[in-house]
Amino acid sequence: MPSKGLSKKQIASIAQSELKKIALWVGAVSGGKTIASLFAFLIAVRRARGTGLIVIVGKTLQTIERNIIEPLQSVELFGSLAAQTTHTKGSNTAIILGREVHLVGANDTRSEEKIRGATIELAYVDEATLLPVGFWEMLLTRLRVEGARLLATTNPGSFNHWLRIQYMLDAEAKNMVVFHFTMDDNPSLTPEYVRDMKASFAGVFYDRFILGKWTNAEGAIFDMWDPAKHQIEWASLPPMWKLLAVGIDYGTTNPTSAILVGIALNVDDLGKPHPKLYAIDEWRYESTTEKQKLTDMELSRRLREWLAEDHLPPHQPRLQPDYVILDPSAASFRVQLRQDGLISTQADNDVLDGIRTVASLLTSEHLLVTEKCTGFLKEVTEYRWDSKASEKGDDKPLKENDHSCDSLRYAIRTTETIWRQHVKLAA
Template structure:
C-alpha cells in the first residue's frame, strides 16, 4: 500500500504507521501540517483492511463537516493517496462512507449528547480527528464500545492543548497503563512541505498558539490573550482610502456595554478597525431598546468619515453586519427595518481568538486611535487560569465587549482576508 502513495513519507511517519498496527490506542500529536494526519490515515486504511467483519467502523470528528473536510476530502485526493482515492466513496452530508469496500460510519461529536450516537454499539475500529476537541464523556463511551476483544483498535490525531487537558492527564501521561502509544510530530517531520510555506505558516502564529501549533507543546493558556498586541505597531492615527468596507461586528448588551466595530480593507491591503460605536448603560444611566440600538448603529454608520477621500465624505455601507448570535431579538429588529447584510456571527471562541491573533501577529490588522473601547480592552483581556487548571481554555468574561465585536467581524470573514497577509513583513516583525 505504501508503494502506491505519490507523496514522500518521513522515517517517523513510516515508523508510526508500522508501530501503530499493534497499539490498542494510537495517537498522533503535535504541530499543524506536520504530516501526522497523512500518517494516521494511512495507518487507518491498513487497519481497515485487517479489521474483523463483525463490529462497526467509525470515524469521529467535531462535526460531520469537519470530518468531510479534514478526512474524507484528503482520502479522495489522488495527489495524496493515488489510486487508493478511487476506493473512497461518500455523498456530501451522508453519515456513512464506503472506504476500501467497507461501510464506515461518520459521527459528529460536538457536545456530550453525541455519546448517544454510539451507545449500545459494538465497534471494531475507530478513528478520531482532533481528539482534544471531543467531550471527555464521548471519548470514554467510545472506549467502552471497542468490544471486539484484542482486535478492537482506536486511532486518533490531535494538536496540543493545555497541560491539564484530560487527554494528556489521563491518557498521554499514563500511556503504558492504558495501552496508548503516541508519536509527536513537528513541522520538520513533514518532508513534503515547501520551506517558504513553512515560514509563512510560522508567521501566522504568536505566543501560546505558536508554542502549540508550531512547536507542538502542551502549554498553559495564561496571561494576556492577545499578548502580541503592541500599541506602537497596531494603533494608527491616519488611515488610507478603504477599498472595501468589509464588516461590522456587534456584541449586544443591555446591562453590559453594547459594542460595534467597523472593519475596512485599505488600499494598502491592511485591515483597519476604523470606528467604534459603544453604549454603556451603567455609564449612561439608561438602557436602550432594540429599536434605539438599531437607530444608533445606523446613525453611526451614516456619520463615519471615509478616510483617504477628498473633503469630509461620510457614511459607509458595510458588506456584512455580524451580530452576537445570542441576540436574536436585535437581529429581528434589524431585519424588520431592512438593514442589509445582517448575519449571525460565527461564535467559536477559541477559533475566533486564533483568527484575531493571526491578524494582530502578522501585522495585518491596525486599529484607529478613536476605538477607545477596544484599545482599553485588548491589553487586559486575559485567560482564566482557574479554567486552565481544569484543562479548559477560556478567557475571563470581564471587559470583553469590544474584543468580542472584533472577534465576530474578523473570524466571520477570515476566509476572505487570510490571503492578504504579507508574510515577509510578518516574518520580519516576528524576528
C-alpha cells in the same frame, strides 16, 4: 504518497500503531501526523472485518470534511487511492475503500448520544483535544468487538487537559501508543513554509502549534499586540476591496460593541499582493458610563444610524458591510433588528478557534486597527486568560474587558471562508 514520500518516523508510527488499541499522533501543525495517521486509517479500513461500524469523529461535519475527507481525496497526497474516497458535501457518510464510513460531529457533551448503543470496529478522531471527555469515554465503550481500534490526532492543549492527564500519562495502562511530531518530522515542508508558519503564531499558540508543547494559557490573550505594528490612522486607510462585516457583541447592563471589518487587496513595495484585514470603525454604547439603559428598540435605532454613516476616508467610495454578524445569545436584539429591516447573521462563537484566528492575524500583521475602534484599543491589552480554568485543563478568557474583543472576533471568524481566499494563514 506525498511528493517527497513518508519519513522514517511516519512509517514507523503507521506500523507501531497496530500494536495497541488506541494510537494517538500529537504535535505541531504540519508535522506530518495527519498524513501518517490517515495511511494507518486506510490500512485499518482495508483490514476491517465488518463486525462493527467505521466512524470518523471531529468537532463538526465541516471540520471532518476539511481536515480528513479533502486530504483523502488529494491525488498529490494519496495518488490512485484518492479515488477510493467518495463523499457528497453535507452528507454524514462517506465511502472509503468500498466501506461505508459514518461522519460524526462531536462539539458538545450531548454529542455522545450520536454513538450510544453503536458497535464500532474502527474509529478515527480528528483533533481529540476538542472533543468533550464524555464523548471520548463513550466512544471507547463502543469499541467492543475483537480487534476494535481507535486512531486519533491532535495538537497539544492545556498542560492539565484530560487527554494528557487521564490517557497520555497513563498510556501503557490504557493500551495506548503516542507518537510526537514536530515540523522537522515532515519531509514535504519547504523552509519558506516553516518560516511562514512560525510567523503566524505567538504566545500559547506558538508553544502548542509550533513547538508542540502542552502548556497552560495564562496572562494576556493578545500578548503580541504592538500599537506600532497593529494600529493605523483612519485617514491613511488603503482603498477597501469590500467591507466584510460588522460584528456585534450585545449587552444590556454590559456594553454593546459593533466593529466594522474590511479587506484591502494591498500590494507591497515589490508589487506583490499583500491583502490585509482592517478593523475600521467602532460603535459602542456603555449604559454604566451613559447612566442610561437603552431598550432594544433604541439600541437598534442608534446602531442603524451609525451604520448609515460614511466609515471610510473621503477619498474612498461609499461602501456598506456585506454582513451584520450578531452575538448568538442576543435573540431579542436579533428580532428587533429584523423588525427594523436589518437582517443579521448568527456569529460563529467558537471562542478558542476565534481567538486563535485573531491572534494569528495580529502576529502576522494581516490585521490592523484604526484609532476609531476605541473600545477594542482599550480592551486589547487587558483581555486575559482565566487562570482557574487553565488549572482544570480548559482554555477560557475571563469575562472581563471582552466586549469589543468579542465583536471583532465574531466579524473575523464568521467571514473566514471569504477572506481566507486572499489572506493566507495557518489552517
